[in-house]
Amino acid sequence: MNPAKILMGAFLVNNIILMRFIGLCPFFGVSTSLETSFGMSAAVLFVMMLAAWVSWLLYHLLLVPTGLVFLRTAVFILVIAGLVQFVEMVLKKYMRGLYSALGIYLPLITTNCAILGVTFLNIDYRFNLLQSTLFAVGTALGFALAIILFAAIRERLEDSPISPSFKGYPIAFVGASLVSLAFLGFTSLFGISL
Amino acid sequence: MSAPSRWKYFADGIIKENPVLILMIGLCPTLATSVSARDALGMAAAVTFVLVGSNVVVSLIRKVVPGSVRIPIFIIIISTFVTIIDYVLQAYQPALYRVLGVFVPLIVVNCIILGRAEAFAYGHGVFDSLLDALGKSAGYALVMLVMGSIREIFAAGTWFGVAVTPAWFRSAPVLFMIFPPGAFFLIGILKGIVNRLTAGKV
């Protein structure tokens, strides 16, 4: 499959949050401010790529040859949990600035469906290592795009007059619905279909 | 504990502490798999299996599990149940399995499950944990049923596969509801309604 198509597809046409519904918890939790959205996106990009590599390698070089395919769910999630711990330690030691900027978002990534989702989708789509990497990068960028766009919208919503029952989550969801509708328009962009 | 307050563990999960509409967790699969009433309930059933299983097991071992590594151990337990339901569905309900797709293994990161294990099962007895799991599952199933039904009726005119709308309605389906924007929109409206109903009561 065309590398550009994999990248653009994951980024826009099949955007992981707005079209696939994967990664919603951080989407709604973190997008209250632009700053945290950027931070979370950076962390996700980093962890997603690492997780894609490690899980792909473990799956094809260890689980498949030994016939232990049924352990993949457990292995993948433990890999992600371990990676996040590891990244946290490394950042704390060598990149304090980034570490404090990311703050609580780093541990939160462990339960981010998007990361685990990508590891599974790489297997389902039978991607090779390069394609998996492209898919992970495209997905992380798509995640970033969705979250940052949405944060910008939400910051504006803060100052808008909204009926009390709809303040907060409800209007956020309706807003997401409209952004998702816009993304639906990306169908067949560059000839990529849903 | 007296009997009435025991059942509170169950009842809370349905309305007062409904995982999706009040606690706002476990959203991903909710929006993705509630495309029809039957598929929505199928997903709810899978989640129930994992939630009940993990709550019970975590509660059983709560006194012996070392605090510092309890999260990894909970994760292993949860992924075991998830893998079990993954293969069981694949073998005995292949049609449902194809619809749920990647969301079956994603149950392992469903915040509802790890959340209840840590917040409740770790500190309560087995029977109470069971009740809590059943209550949250029932609440989850309720929301799934509502969303799945609304989306199915609007988009296909059927309910559980049975036509419930006149033919003229079914010939011009509201596809908006099947696609992602519709799901976001629907849950936004539902949450708005819930907020309205619970204003001042919670």
Place this chain on the structure above:
Amino acid sequence: MLQSKTWIVVSLVLTCVIAAVALSQVYAVTKPVIDGQAADALKASLSEVLPGAADFVELEPGVVWSAKDAAGDRVGIVFKVTPRGYGGPITVVVGVDTTGRIAGLGVGSDMKETPGLGQKAREAWFRDQFRGKSETEVALKRDNGTLDAISAATITSRAVTNGVREGMADYIHYLTSK
């Protein structure tokens, strides 16, 4: 004792072992069922594209089958191609009768596409177009052929069409061999 380093390690190992054992049991029980379903589904999908066929003999594993009817006469071949559609590999099963024309075409359910547009390749009208076509006729109209593409799903339509044509080129010799 419960928080001691030894217990921490032991409890982790114990959990992993119990989990692995439980899962391998579940796997052992369900795998045969899953494989059985796959075999039945395969036979069903092969029969669907070549009406009249009752028996299939594998010529190339997972790729080409020779089909005979109940009386034992050769009725054609069935081959499977997996072109890459937008969302990933699409399994297409093609039945070719003894005149070298397509008897039927089936698009498998391997497609992990978002519900809606991507699944259109399985629509009857698209697949029915292929019936009766010979190898040279199998191409999209915009590619100088005879077939219509699915709107908003050109990549998938083209992938399926070209995959079918190439498959015919590769396997049609089996019709006359053996």
